Amino acid sequence: MTTSVASLKIVLDDVEPTVQAGYQDFLEGxxxxxxxRHDELIEWWGSDQFDPNHIDKPAIEQALRALAKKLTRKTRTKA
Structure with a gap:
């Protein structure tokens, strides 16, 4: 199945308002x-502190490396 850029944009346009509303809910909560849902959000986030302007680049890079390692296919060996 091939997904065109146009159909992908349509999907993203449909999803964006939901994501934005969830982000706003998170900030307010x-x-x-x-x-x-204040207590639930703190438990999920791990803190009541969130700075949308702070980017922890080393933590993001580490998480992406771990995810890439998890998703990398392992080579098969013939028995």
Missing amino acids: LADPQYD
């Missing part, structure tokens, strides 16, 4: 202790 962490910031407001009275928010109904």
